[in-house]
Amino acid sequence: MDAREALVVLNLLEGIGPVRVRQLLEFFGDAAKVLQANRSALVRVKGIGDDLAGTIVQWQSTTDLAGELKRVEEFGARLVFQADDEYPELLREIYDPPILLYVKGRLLPGDKNSIAMVGARRTTHYGQDAARKLAYQLAGHGVTVVSGGARGIDSASHQGALSGKGRTVAVLGNGINIVYPAENAELYGRIADNGAVITQFPFNRKGDKQSFPIRNRIVAGMTLGTVVVEADLKSGSLITANMAADNNRQVFAVPGRIDSPQSRGCHNLIRNGAALCENADDILTEFEHLALGQAPGQADEAEPVPLANLTEQEQAVFDVLDATEQPIDTIIAQSGLPTPTVSVALLGLEMKRLAKQLPGKLFTRR
Numbered sequence: 367m368d369a370r371e372a373l374v375v376l377n378l379l380e381g382i383g384p385v386r387v388r389q390l391l392e393f394f395g396d397a398a399k400v401l402q403a404n405r406s407a408l409v410r411v412k413g414i415g416d417d418l419a420g421t422i423v424q425w426q427s428t429t430d431l432a433g434e435l436k437r438v439e440e441f442g443a444r445l446v447f448q449a450d451d452e453y454p455e456l457l458r459e460i461y462d463p464p465i466l467l468y469v470k471g472r473l474l475p476g477d478k479n480s481i482a483m484v485g486a487r488r489t490t491h492y493g494q495d496a497a498r499k500l501a502y503q504l505a506g507h508g509v510t511v512v513s514g515g516a517r518g519i520d521s522a523s524h525q526g527a528l529s530g531k532g533r534t535v536a537v538l539g540n541g542i543n544i545v546y547p548a549e550n551a552e553l554y555g556r557i558a559d560n561g562a563v564i565t566q567f568p569f570n571r572k573g574d575k576q577s578f579p580i581r582n583r584i585v586a587g588m589t590l591g592t593v594v595v596e597a598d599l600k601s602g603s604l605i606t607a608n609m610a611a612d613n614n615r616q617v618f619a620v621p622g623r624i625d626s627p628q629s630r631g632c633h634n635l636i637r638n639g640a641a642l643c644e645n646a647d648d649i650l651t652e653f654e655h656l657a658l659g660q661a662p663g664q665a666d667e668a669e670p671v672p673l674a675n676l677t678e679q680e681q682a683v684f685d686v687l688d689a690t691e692q693p694i695d696t697i698i699a700q701s702g703l704p705t706p707t708v709s710v711a712l713l714g715l716e717m718k719r720l721a722k723q724l725p726g727k728l729f730t731r732r
Contacts, residue, residue, distance in 0.1 A: 522595075592610035
């Protein structure tokens with residue numbers, strides 16, 4: 367067994383996280399030697415009591431290394447270790463970086479220019495639209511948008527980055543083969559094609575109250591800053607924001623309606639020193655080196671990209687739409703098409719899940 371396989375085994379063992387693995391490696395010098403050690407040697411390591419020593423000694427009867435490696439290969443994923451160039455540079459700097467990452471898609475050097483976007487699962491139209499718009503703008507500047515793949519603000523953030531033809535990374539709180547929520551299966555596929563879906567958890571590991579905060583530290587740890595778009599005072603997104611602050615990363619918060627419970631978490635963050643964020647400019651001014659692509663506002667002016675299965679009229683209307691809310695009169699004027707044609711095209715785009723109608727006859731890209 368080589369050192370990398372031994373790390374996979376250690377990652378499979380319950381109760382032995384990154385900090386204890388680091389202590390074991392410091393003591394034994396090599397992951398394979400950890401698995402060869404006897405109980406009396408293991409208990410000499412700081413943080414390894416008799417129970418954990420027993421877990422390590424019995425690893426052959428409790429783990430299926432060959433099966434796990436086969437599952438990774440068959441799923442089309444890869445294992446990325448801390449020593450690998452692909453492992454996120456910023457993530458190595460936190461106190462407890464994951465032993466390894468399951469990756470579907472690709473992590474690129476440019477992902478060091480990344481921003482986390484998090485928020486409530488139960489959100490408002492305002493919150494989702496704000497997340498899509500902000501992610502769209504960041505993607506237009508070459509910034510990788512990182513979020514948790516969950517319902518609500520997470521999904522809207524991934525969708526916005528994809529609409530901006532940028533990169534996005536989803537960090538899961540469960541095994542990479544589990545889609546949660548189930549309706550995000552198609553979204554996960556698009557994310558893997560245009561970025562990466564990653565997790566530290568083995569195959570078939572279901573998410574729970576412990577795994578999601580563990581996931582949050584990756585979201586905060588691999589990014590330069592975290593933006594909270596919409597959150598109440600008990601939202602798990604505030605945990606991510608606190609983790610970002612603990613790692614000396616910038617925290618941003620998007621203001622919301624003063625009468626909305628979903629805005630209270632963001633307002634409290636601003637009250638306590640988080641940077642107010644209204645658009646990508648507020649982030650880019652904090653990180654001047656992130657302005658890699660178009661200038662603010664140019665993302666909306668990018669060259670149209672034809673999409674399959676669209677009629678000529680649908681393509682013309684789609685090119686006019688962006689992440690902002692637009693009244694139908696504006697769409698008619700900018701497309702140059704007759705009103706009935708635009709109405710039919712918008713209906714077709716909605717049915718193909720490329721456009722969304724909001725109250726007040728407003729339309730945006732999905």
